Amino acid sequence: MPIIEAKNLTYKYCTGTTYERKALDNITFKVETGDVIGIIGENGSGKSTLIKHLNGILQPTDGSIKIFGKDICDKRYRNELWEKVGIVFQFPEQQTFEDTVFNEIAYGLKNLQVSKEEIPVRVKSSLEKVGLEYESIISISPLSLSGGIRRRVAVASILAMEPEILILDECTAGLDLLGREKIIDIIKKIKKESKTTIIMVSHNISELIELCSHIAVLKDGKLISFGKTHQVLSEKNVQKMYFNMFPDYIQLMHKLSETFGNINAKSMYIEEIEMELHNLLKGFKDERN
Ligand SMILES: Nc1ncnc2c1ncn2[C@@H]1O[C@H](COP(=O)(O)OP(=O)(O)OP(=O)(O)O)[C@@H](O)[C@H]1O
Ligand SMILES: [Mg+2]
Structure with missing residues (x-):
């Protein structure tokens, strides 16, 4: 059974108003457990809208999307979906609210009702996964950290929830070379050491070639290509659009x-x-x- 299955997925913002906008248009695809999917597409092509369907933040206007075989619109599975699908949003460091790194990472765990004893264990192991040392960082305010480290803390706060599907929306955008390499290494390690299914939005084709088993290409809300990385990137129309970024x-x-x-x-x-x-x-x- 596919871990994600979208059928004729269509999403419109502001339905029924003069601002109505079709952001996803009749998208069908399947993802298997352990796949690493890269999503590319121009600004406004629907990438973030698509991933917001994967944990039920948005629900289809038309068509359907099933995660673990269960419809995301079915309220009975809402909690399970939140537990199993972790999203690191675009520029996550702009959404840090807590006063310390510990509280920032613990926040999601408390929502999942992880026990008091288990929380520090999870915080520590997730910081280790992103290469940060527990003792020296937990009492620091996230706001005082550099952009690259804050991004790693944001990734750690999702990893602490131990998601089965990890979604990263442009997780290396705006980072310097070293910051980018660190994040790529973290993803490589997760890929090697677990069966986590990873979905990553990126404009960086080199990054996608390095990490992804499959690529999805969005254009004006339509899925214009989906398949194995080398197949998609050798398609003529995809090369025409993205060649300068190869x-x-x-x-x-x-x-x-x-x-x-x-x-x-x-x-x-x-x-x-x-x-x-x-x-x-x-x-x-x-x-x-
Ligand atoms: N909250 C919203 N209300 C109305 N329209 C929206 C909203 N969010 C996105 N849109 C529109 O939906 C379309 C798809 O947006 P989306 O953010 O999914 O694109 P994207 O591919 O993630 O773009 P980017 O590369 O800039 O992040 C765009 O035309 C955008 O203007
Ligand atoms: Mg986006």
């Missing part, structure tokens, strides 16, 4: 392929590209000898 090494392979027809420009992964270049150069060397 890593330099992939762009280089395309240019080489235009000049030397016998080169495979479909490779997405650096090891494959290394091999391809090795063969090309070897061909030149053999020709010369």
